[in-house]
Amino acid sequence: MAAGLSYMGSSLTTFAVILRDxxxxxxxxxxxxxxxxxxxxxxxxxxxxxxxxxFESRVVVPSALVxxxxxxxxxxxxxAVWWAxxxxxxxxxxxxxxxxxxxxxxxxxxxxxxxxxxxxxxxxYVSMGSLAGPAAGGILVGTTGYFxxxxxxxxxxxxxxxxxIGLGLNRKPQGHEEGEKPRALDGFRxxxxxxxxxxxxIILLMVILSLGMINVGEVFLVVDELGATPIIYGFxxxxxxxxxxxxxxxxxxxxxxxxxxxxxxxxxxxxMVLSLTGLSQAPSWQFAAVVYFLAGFGNAGVNIFAVGQIxxxxxxxxxxxxxxxxxxxVNAGSMASLGFGGILIGIFGVREIFLAGxxxxxxxxxxxxxxxxxxxxxxKEKSAxxxxxx
Numbered sequence: 033m034a035a036g037l038s039y040m041g042s043s044l045t046t047f048a049v050i051l052r053d054x055x056x057x058x059x060x061x062x063x064x065x066x067x068x069x070x071x072x073x074x075x076x077x078x079x080x081x082x083x084x085x086x087f088e089s090r091v092v093v094p095s096a097l098v099x100x101x102x103x104x105x106x107x108x109x110x111x112a113v114w115w116a117x118x119x120x121x122x123x124x125x126x127x128x129x130x131x132x133x134x135x136x137x138x139x140x141x142x143x144x145x146x147x148x149x150x151x152x153x154x155x156x157y158v159s160m161g162s163l164a165g166p167a168a169g170g171i172l173v174g175t176t177g178y179f180x181x182x183x184x185x186x187x188x189x190x191x192x193x194x195x196x197i198g199l200g201l202n203r204k205p206q207g208h209e210e211g212e213k214p215r216a217l218d219g220f221r222x223x224x225x226x227x228x229x230x231x232x233x234i235i236l237l238m239v240i241l242s243l244g245m246i247n248v249g250e251v252f253l254v255v256d257e258l259g260a261t262p263i264i265y266g267f268x269x270x271x272x273x274x275x276x277x278x279x280x281x282x283x284x285x286x287x288x289x290x291x292x293x294x295x296x297x298x299x300x301x302x303x304m305v306l307s308l309t310g311l312s313q314a315p316s317w318q319f320a321a322v323v324y325f326l327a328g329f330g331n332a333g334v335n336i337f338a339v340g341q342i343x344x345x346x347x348x349x350x351x352x353x354x355x356x357x358x359x360x361x362v363n364a365g366s367m368a369s370l371g372f373g374g375i376l377i378g379i380f381g382v383r384e385i386f387l388a389g390x391x392x393x394x395x396x397x398x399x400x401x402x403x404x405x406x407x408x409x410x411x412k413e414k415s416a417x418x419x420x421x422x
Contacts, residue, residue, distance in 0.1 A: 034195035035134075036157030041188030043165020044172070044181035045104060047269065049116050050251055051169075051262055052178045056113050063248050063374030068117035070367040072125040077360020080128035081219050084136045084352025090202040092133040096126040097193035101186045108182035128359065134196075135355040137203040139343045148283075148293065148340035155280035155335050159328075163273030170266020206349045219353030223361070226345055231404035232297070232338055233358070237365040238396035239301055242389045243308055244369025249382040250311070257382070258317040268321045275328025276335075283336050290344075293337045294408035298401045300333025305397060309390025312383045 046069070054062055083092060103122040107115065142150045172180050223229050254260045254268060279300075288296050307327035314320040339358075346354045377385050 033157055034192040035154070036159075036161035038188045038192045039158045039161035040165040040168070041104075041161075041185030043162050043269070043273075044169045045107065045120075045185040047166050047169035047266060048173055048178050048181035049107065049120070051173060051255075051265070053113050053116060054251055054255075058374075059248055059252065059377045060374040061113075062251065063370045065117055065120065066247055066370045067367055068120040069124045070363045070370065072121060073128050073131075073363030074360050074367055076125055076128040077356045077363075078217055078219075078353070080132045080359075081350075081353030081356025083129055084132035084203075084356065085206045085350065087133075088202055088204055089133040089137045090197065090200075093130050093137075093196050093201075094193040096129040096133075097189045097196075099126040100130070101189035101193075104182055104189065105186035108179050108186075111178075128356065131359050132352045132356040133203070135343075135359075136352040137201055139346055139351050139355070140203045140348065141201070142343070144344050147344045148288070148290070148336060151336045151340040151343065152280050152284040155332055156277060156284070159273050159277035159280055159332065161273075163270050163277055165273070166266040166269030168266070169269075170261075170263035173266075174261070174263050203352075206352070217353075217357075218350045219355070219357030220361075222347060222350055222354050223357055227407040227410065228294070228404070229342055229345060231400070231407045232341060233361055235298075235301065235397065235400045235404060236334075236338060236362060238400060239305065239393045240362060240365035241369050242393035242396060243305065244366045245373030245376065245385050245389050246308055246311065247366075248370055248373035249377045249385060252377070253311065253314065253382045253386070254317055254320055258314060258320060260317040260320075264317055268317065268324050271321050272324040272328035272331070275325040275330075276332040277328075279329040279332025280336065283333060288337075291408075293341060294404050296333060297337035297341075298397065298404065300330045300337060301397055302330070302394075303327075304330030304334060305390060305393045309387065309394070312387035312390065 049065055050062055053065065057064070100123045103119050103126070107119045110119075138150065138154070139147070168184075169181055172184075223233055251265070254265050255262075260268065304327050307323050307330060310323045311320060314323065342354065342358055373385070380388075
């Protein structure tokens, strides 16, 4: 629940910064703002994972959250356009440590057979926070300006730190076999060596590369072309989180068996791709709102099935580095997409880039989807007892 509150605060900050500075910086500037939150996830991936495995999480997580709180608060106190990307970069740098250490702690404390359900519960509260963020951001910005979103986000980090300490959550430093030297890139090596996880990461990266440009262009499409007010823009963002929330709850209820989760992941990605591609044809903000809700529903399945599979198959001694590697890889794809997104949208237009990205993502799913199904089938057959019984 505290993590959900923190996600609400982060949604407020992202919403307020982009809406405040978009006219001054343009599409390229929005790309820079978003990249400032992504670049640390790539640069820090090997090191944040190693930190998560070498130090107790009850030390790493609260300390990093306090630093994130101070950095976010500075955006409210220093309104200069150039400072926001700097502060966001600092916040994201410490955020990589929180992400790796907290994910490793969750995986350490959970039973493997419960990982999908645990991931679904996490997704539920994150979606609730993300649902409240844009809506609250639209109201706050429309009525009080751009100060309070950053203050609320700053306080949310402190609440999460206090909750983590108060609950006594912890994962101790991980030992290694005699003669085995821990390396920062062990997480990446594990992902590349596990067939199912390798297939999942390839698909996710290809889709992210294709659709990441939407994050740059959505504000220009929804606000400038479709005429949405800041409050309506926040409402549309909240609908994406609402779809994620509904999807997370539904998947917990259905309890999809592990043997069906690879196919479920592909269907969730397909729904998200088709929905977001529909933005290129949006005639009104009402149409965009429906599209975002459906995309959020698919996003829940992507997060639950992908993260659940990764946590279930992760090796405990390198779990922190594995989760950091996943985070770093995904954000590397987003970083590349955002870097080109602002430039391409400025040249060709927002609708044209949305359509091209959607087609590319669909082709990636068609090409690489069968690889995931085959890898999952091979793993399932190898793990089956004699006689073929599951």
